[in-house]
Amino acid sequence: MVQAKNTAENVADYLRMAILRGEIKSNEPLRQDKIALELGISKIPIREALVQLKAEGLVTLHPNRGAFVSTLSAAEASEIYTIRIALETVALEAAIPRLTPSMLIQAENTLRVMDVETDVARWTELNWQFHAQLYQAADMPHLISILEPLHVNVSRYLVLYLNNLGFQTTSQNEHYGILDACRIRNATHALDLLRVHLQSASTTLATFLMSEM
Amino acid sequence: MVQAKNTAENVADYLRMAILRGEIKSNEPLRQDKIALELGISKIPIREALVQLKAEGLVTLHPNRGAFVSTLSAAEASEIYTIRIALETVALEAAIPRLTPSMLIQAENTLRVMDVETDVARWTELNWQFHAQLYQAADMPHLISILEPLHVNVSRYLVLYLNNLGFQTTSQNEHYGILDACRIRNATHALDLLRVHLQSASTTLATFLMSEM
DNA sequence: TGACAGTAGATCGTATACGATTATACAATT
DNA sequence: AATTGTATAATCGTATACGATCTACTGTCA
Secondary structure: OOOOOOOEEEHHHHHHHHHHOOOOOOOEEEEEHHHHHHHHOOOOHHHHHHHHHHHOOOOOOOOEEEEEEEEOOOOHHHHHHHHHHHHHHHHHHHHHHHHHHHHHHHHHHHHHHHOOOOHHHHHHHHHHHHHHHHHOOOOOHHHHHHHHHHHHHHHHHHHHHHHHOOOHHHHHHHHHHHHHHHOOOHHHHHHHHHHHHHHHHHHHEEEEEHHHH | OOOOOOOOHHHHHHHHHHOOOOOOOOOOOOOOOHHHHOOOHHHHHHHHHHHHHHOOOEEEEEEOOOEEOOOOOOOHHHHHHHHHHHHHHHHHHHHHHHHHHHHHHHHHHHHHHHOOOOOOHHHHHHHHHHHHHHHOOOHHHHHHHHHHHHHHHHHHHHHHHHHOHHHHHHHHHHHHHHHHHHHOHHHHHHHHHHHHHHHHHHHHHHHHHHHOO
């Protein structure tokens, strides 16, 4: 059954996408009246959407002053990756013995699509899709629901420099390596590769964030 | 600066406490009109509070049907503890080299208060306070903000059987052990004790939840 | 000139009102 | 008896309206 979404959830999706695609930049205010006018609705569902986005870490709410797109400091980015490494290794470890052949094929298909995807925002979506497909087998929905916003929160910065470097190629090689290790059920190796994969993304992002500020 | 809270946040605090103290039981509906009448306010801030509590995992929202206090299955409880073990060991490891003497004394004071606390709801609050005091030194606010709702979400079940067993005594012994290991900066030992501590809480809770359902 | 008070406009926060959706009770039908 | 249909009540969702708060600007006074 597909849950019918109310207006607030649709607004949250709309704003999340706008933030992710960089259409609304860091520290920019999200004016309730303005968004309401834009979407042709009232402020009520927008306020609820903002509470939701606050929980995801995408916006910061200042009482009586409004909502602002949150900024990620280098320290915060590194903290998020530390959390991701801790949780994603747990997820992958639990997943590996449960991965079915069809799951592995689906994950590989995602990588194939990523190989030829040029839109960076879409590429980061697929990036999470690949990881999530593997973690799905762990059957830990709560863990996934914690990981997803963490991924979203850093990926909006990743898109800013993805074009420049050979990051995508390196990242893809690491992805194929992880997938191969999963296929032969070599958990130790898969976890090592995943740690290196996330760690390298972490340092790349931290370096980028420091150079910007 | 102490953030001035708006009505929605106060409502969230009020409802969270009511759920935690068992005044509103699992699966019970949270009627917007009823709560609004009770508190003498309108539904608008209540709806925002419910979105917040949904993010914390305390309530489940069904579109057009209302909000209900969420239930924890044995599987979900065990998943939450798996997440907590992964994250709390990371936090404690980062914290140990940074713990100051005054922090250690404050944590010990919390344990002393717990020794004589008879109200179980208050005891679980202090329990989290003890853990959080240690983790604070890690300087990882995002990690703490993920851990807190996880702790809150299981503690409302812990209070249901805390009275019966010798759980509190065992738990306190483990707490003092962890604190001692922190004091002598023996990270390996502290992490081992923490893992055992959480694991035993996990199995106790899982057993309890299965016997209830 | 610089600090401050006062005011106007922008924006937020929430009470009220009402249409939309869902639940309930009960009659009609098979 | 079980099922379907319908009226009614309960509840949710959101638009509108307005008071409260904040921001920016202006003019006053030292």
